[in-house]
Amino acid sequence: MKVNITVNDRAVTADVPGHELLSDFLRDRLGLTGTHVGCDTSQCGACVVHVNGASVKSCATLACALDGATVRTIEGLSAPGSLHPMQKAFHENHGLQCGFCTPGMIMSAVDFATVTPAPTAEAARRWLEGNLCRCTGYQNIVAAVLAGSAAMQTTEGARST
């Protein structure tokens, strides 16, 4: 099935079999290995990317259903050599250890920050219920998400003025 998908601002045309998952499409076809696969039951969230601006689990999304869609992965979140405010917040708050869940966490967190006007630690913990981390105990991730959300609002504010 032929699909046209915009991935990280780049137009991609591909002929994909009906069973091809977005996670495989990104990793195997486009070499975007920053999107990780940590389970086979859509539980862990390591594979979260943005489709048309909202976070989705790419392991539970078929590539053939995304004709005309815009996809953003961790590789496309910031320009090379720079960091998105959420990436910076994860760095500053030690919100990652082994790094495997990190791309999914950050993509999920960016969506959280976008749709949550007044983020709290409790809301962040609830939102991240679909993202498993085995290293951090979540504490510094929650701190990073709150710091990143605040930084994103400042950046957005600066941009709109």
Place this chain on the structure above:
Amino acid sequence: MTQATGIGASLRRKEDMRFLTGHGNYVSDVSLPNMTLAVIVRSPHAHARIIGIDVSEARKMPGVVAVFTGADLVADGVGGLPCAWPVTGKKGTATKEPAHPPLAVGKVRHVGDPVAIVIAESLVEARNAAEAVTVDYEVLPAVVGVLDALKPGAPVVFDDIPDNVCVDWEVGDALATERAFSKAAHVSRISLVNNRLVGNPMEPRAAVADFEAARGKYTLWTTSQFPHIVKLLMGNFVLHIPQHKLRVVSPDVGGGFGVKQFHYAEEALVTWAAGRLGRPVKWVCERSEGFLSDAHGRDHVSEAELALDENGRFLGLRVRTVANMGGYLSTFGPNIPTNLYGLLLAGVYTTPAIYCEVKAVFTNTLPVDAYRGAGRPEATFLLERLVDVAATEMGIDRAEIRRRNMIPGDAYPYQTPVMLQYDSGDPAGCLDKALEAAGWNAFAERRKASLEKGKLRGIGLVTYIEACGLAPSRIATRLGARGGLFESATVRVHPTGQVTVLMGTHSHGQGHETTCSQIVSQRLGIPAENVEVVFGDTDRVQFGLGTYGSRSAAVGGSALAKATAKVVTKGTKIAAHMLEAAEEDISFEDGRFSVSGTDLSKTFEEVALMAHYPTDYPLEVLEPGLEEQAFYDPVNFTFPCGAHVAEVEIDPETGVVELLRYVAVDDVGTVINPMIVEGQIHGGVVQGIGQALFEDCVYDESSGQLLSGSFMDYCMPRADHVPPIEVHTHSTPCTHNELGVKGCGEVGTIASPATVINAVVDALSHLGVKHVDMPASPSRVWRLIANAGFSPARS
């Protein structure tokens, strides 16, 4: 500048950049030209005889390159997976080490036991062909529980081991302990289960192998915590590949927790197949497959008794444990429930007589091996549950009974009755700090407030000790280890004074690129950004034993400190020549070699340049170049200790336990990077909370099927399950390594299961509940409440 990047700084991590931007390089990201994909065919039965395997249909399937079975490996002389740490049992008996073929031969012994490998051009084709492999099984009765395995007439896992006993081990003085019990004013008893766990690092295991025929050289990329040991075990014992013709690379590894410190069948299978096919072979474990192929953890059933005098002083401790080894021995299997368990039973107490017996038994389950904490959480859980039982029975405050029995500060080095000699520690200081931070004394008011809401509130306390920094080779080999446990580090100074460090340890989340840079920064007076840390490649790092047992800072860091000292020694000789001074008059500080009493000096960079461009250099007596390697073998284990407090609230209507607060006070020795240490403790504590409240690996007793085989059934702790963890350190430096470090990777997991369960039991003790097995799930807790006849309405 160096001040800010040396030891003690919360330097942000150097390794973060690639992980934050999606540019990490994990094994599943490795892709080679002409690569094939492998799928493992696994046993659906817990115990069965293999009558025959028909691969003819599978071989004809589209895209299939090859299908191999155990017979192919046997025909090629492939060996079994070796056990690297057997132990000596009672009366000098040896650990039984049955063959562990990478693909099952004759019999399968657990669900998931590999029986064939299917290799195809694509993963989909390999999966389809795997479905077409027909295995004719004669299903046999299976045994999964350790007590069942010891019953007469139980299914026999290995035909030549009719009692299923792998080893019957003991430590301590049975007679002295018996005498202690005969003098006791009170004896407290407990029976408990330490439940089976699945480690579940977020990155599933993976392996990619390549064979370059023209060089006769194999390369294996694997998700391993110890690539050099994989190289040694697999090369030398399994595949008979000469060591210089085998390279093992563990690039970025997404968490280990012990699960990735064993040599697994799949590593050998893809390497062997790559050689046979002359093409790269890649295998990536799926999560549900990981549940069926990663070594599991814990799984003990124990009985213990504590003898006390009339003042609540511990006189003796007697422990009988049956530990599950699973269907084969994993790499370190027998060592975990013996040396890493029995030797820790003194805890932080002065109990004069201890005797512990451990029977390790085979069952039709996955092999059991080290999982974060490995033996030490089990010891802490048993001891600290028993101390609470004793406190309750004797009517002594739980903090007071611990204080009364604690090793006094001036008693170090302290010789325990179970072999270990603790070098340092201040558990009483940790305890005071934890009680203060947790508001222990004001708990009664909080309990009252909860009760007014219809909730049952409990507070739990644990003091613990850990032996880590694995390991002094002399002691470890005496305890059965088939190899040394030293570490190596190389400091390569470039002509411009920047440094590349080659470490034998492996970082898979612990931040070694940062902490090792901090050690070098401190020692050589250069900024941490001028240091690159390399690990995980046996062709780049000469030798190393990897990362497990909280050893990286204590053993690897010590090797690194030693190597930097050698660099300074050689640099001093060069500087002495350059400055026309005597070596003994040269001092090195803040990156500068100075002649004492003068203003003459040379910078580290100037000396590094001279070493590589020796225009003014004593070539007759000194080699050019500036690279030093050091090997460090510790003289003793290190002994982190501490005190943790947890507070829970239980809803008697649902049995749901809510963890309200968690306070950890840990003595991890000198702290190199406080931010990283705190992060390690957060993660460790939450893994232990997982065991206490959520995680349980369950087999069906009659069929031996794994019931908790995915994240749908195995409850991993999630962000909304846990409160913030309050971390405090209370450090006394280790006395026998130069850096004074003890280790911080496992302390959280060692202390937290017992701490949380002590709190849960405290909340229920007024109902007559003496113990709650893990996990304290809503159904289990609700049943205890209901059985006690407690009704929230009547409270």
